[in-house]
Amino acid sequence: MHDSNLIRNFSIIAHIDHGKSTLADRLLEYTGAVTKRELKAQMLDDMDLEREMGITIKANRASISYKYHDQVYTLNLIDTPGHVDFHYEVSRAMAACEGVLLLVDASQGVQAQTVANAYLAVEAGIEIIPVINKIDLPAASPEDTALELEQVLGLPAEEAVFTSAKTGEGIKELLDAVIERIPAPQGDPDAPLRALIYDAKSDPHRGVICHVRVVDGVVKRGDKIDLMGVGSTYIVTEVGQCMPKPKALEVLRAGEVGYILAGIKTIVDVNIGDTITLSSRRAGELLPGYQPPQQMVFCDFYPGPGTETAELREAMEKLWLNDCSFTFETASSDALGIGFRCGFLGLLHMKIIQERLERESDVNVVQTAPTVTFEVALRDGTVMRIESPSELPDMSHVEHIGEPMIDTQVIMPADCIGSIMQLCLDRRGVHKKTEYLSPTRVMLTYQFPLSEIIYDFYDKLKSMTRGYGTMDYELTGYKTGDLVKLDILVNGIAVDALSVIVHRNKAIHRGRRLLIRLKKEIARHQFEIPLQAAIGTKVIARETIRAYRKDVTAKCYGGDITRKRKLLEKQKEGKRRMKQVGSVSIPQSAFMSILDPGD
């Protein structure tokens, strides 16, 4: 018996560590979807890395039954990632829901990602239920937190639900609120099928699993379906729901959330945001899709010691089939050989991809310093986007260079405001707003060039606010700046992999810092090595690596002989892995020194 009035589709959004996964576990347990025995801690985060880093990376989902006023409702929970880099996954999940639980830790209050995620929900026009969690903690102040929500986001404090996912307090009230306040899905079961693919996952045994929200119509096993955007056709082999274990069903109907298996081989064949319809009875229009993920941070991955380029390629292809949110293409550097230019949603995303590569495929990755895309306007009127300083054309052809800008919300204890404003100023931030969430907490809104925050802004913010500061950002477009290409010359030879694009005012400072770092990384040679930083032909900073004077083993007797020989062989081996620039050997670590943000 299908009644879409008995369905609620919702997801949980929260700042990192505010207890989202624990709340999801508790909902599953309370409704009997899983028993306590089955409930590994944080059931929905199924990747090791997620559990270790405490971050949900891929959206997960579960359908649970809940009895309310003698009616059995199906609640479809869509878990979402909670980090600044994963906006697009959150927005996908929201497009499949009628409401969200906005979860806030009662001991920490509103944080930057709370705000950013709430804005996304407001944009999506769906119901928001504020949930104040962790009320069992001694440091919790639930009422103040509710007031903060009202202050910042205009969500009435009296509408908040108070819970402790740990003790189970308030879980019933929360489930009731989901049913009472989140609207039932609309949609016409008799209309032609339209199902939105909000996530897709590759399974080694079953092919691609498409997670869908059926908007109109019904879909069942044996149906011939079209992916409208791609224009390909498949036969449905199974439909079902995650309970949270996958369970096959007869049909999925309008309003329902579930999965479809259709013998799709690779994830590349599926576009997230695409619409599924029936070949025999096609829908007229596609559902409004998602924006494709936008890679904003770029770096190169090169094979590290013991890894071949081919192995790295295989590992990247394998990972990409599972998670195509990053991009990669072959790149070659004079300094590091053949590797891959990769694009990421953000810094955390980059780190996660690197770790997954190393962990899941057992390869060693050398990562170069991250950069952003630049928009280069040429004198002949053409505009190009470049992802690496080495792609920059001759400066005489360049009219101007634009860099990506972001709007950033930073939330911190009020007593830190001075030092954080100074930090923002140092990073070319433009102040837009200061808002007090409460007498002790403040939210700053700044505009930054993205390049200024991709290195270590977040770490700095954390340490300057004793860990309390949080941030989130949103891209706003490109802005022309007085940007120059800073070349680094080692023994008179420019090294492409060390070039950076920087703001002119920061070039000297940055150049000096870079040279000091390089001086530490490059071992002394038998000759003096000049290091120079230059803009065009103008040298703006210089350091010298002194020649070494003495390299001799003092004692070499019976017991030392083999050990010393092996030591010399090893040193030589290490040197062979270094990059030769002219007659200078540069270790790979030196190429990471451009990570140094310059202050």
Add this chain to the structure above:
Amino acid sequence: MESLGLYLHIPFCRSKCGYCDFYSVAVLNRPILPLIRALARELENRLAERPGPISTIFVGGGTPTVLPRPELDELMSCLKQVVDHDHPIEFTVEANPGTVEEAKLDLLTRAGVDRISMGAQSFHLPELQMLERLHTPDEIPRSVKSCRSVGIRRINLDLMFGIPGQTLAGWRESLHHAVDLGVEHIACYGLTYEPGTALTARRDRREIVPCDEELEAEMYLAAIDDLESAGYHQYEISNFAKPGERCLHNLVYWRNEPCIGVGPSAAGYLQGVRYKNVSNIEEYICKVEQGGQAVVESEKLTGQDLAGETVMLQLRLNCGIVFDEFLLRTGVEARLTYARSIAKYVQNGFLKVTDSGVALTRAGRLMADTVIADFIDEPRSAPRCRAGSTRRSKWKMENGKWKMRTCRR
């Protein structure tokens, strides 16, 4: 004829010095006789298989002279049969100033010891303290005098430069004190921060500031000059001797000749095999009792490894590598195998061509490891060929560089 050395390791010291990475433990009331008995047993087994007569004996450590007299006596009596049978031409015992009471020295000379190597290190108290040495400067001449009084004819003093806080003038004073004592042999070691030592840990914690490299180089060159003008000729990177007084035992190592090693952590080189004993007294005793020996590592050296070690050792000598002898010992034609490195370093002045081979120059001695590393690496970095392939024939050496042969048909 090849010499055959015998090395005995006595792993006891009064206390451990901060820079030392040799295996030794403090001698504190520990039963020593079980070790001496194990040493005797290993020695007996090794000697039974010796390929020829022992030409030199060196008892080192540790500080062999910290052994109480009865144990020292026991040790010497183990060696008596070698001395009586093989008539070694040199018998050295290591000692530290302050550990050489005349009764012990007397015992040594009667056992046939004719050479004492003394760890003097410095004639300046603050430097000795920095090194955590237990003796004072004035104990050095006293100990030398004691040695002479019992008839020890040949004495070596070890000195150290590059000590934190040491000055060039202070170093030259130490050198002159040693010269004034009239010893036959002086060894000058640049202080080395060995991994795992207390001194290295102190440096890493920035408790001490290592000597400036430039100054250390000057100290080294000053030693070469000052000792030369005092009649001590350098014959190895760190060793200087009056004419006819070179340490014959150590020459065995640097010529890469065979040597028997006995005792915990001792290393030996017999029939082309390098071996090393376990570095733990209890385990050593246990192993020897069970199997007559205590080897934990051994490696048969062949081909480029053998050649590489021979280069590393022989280039340390002032006479350098003698090509014909090198070929006999290793089967490798050094002139061709190391052609690139030889050309490179002759050109920059670190190597000189001798009548029969190559040797480091004065400038080259400061950079010996750089030069040696290139030699060792040369056969390893030459264009590779797979076993059984004929690709090698495509490559040829031209002006010290590997070049691809161009095929003409």
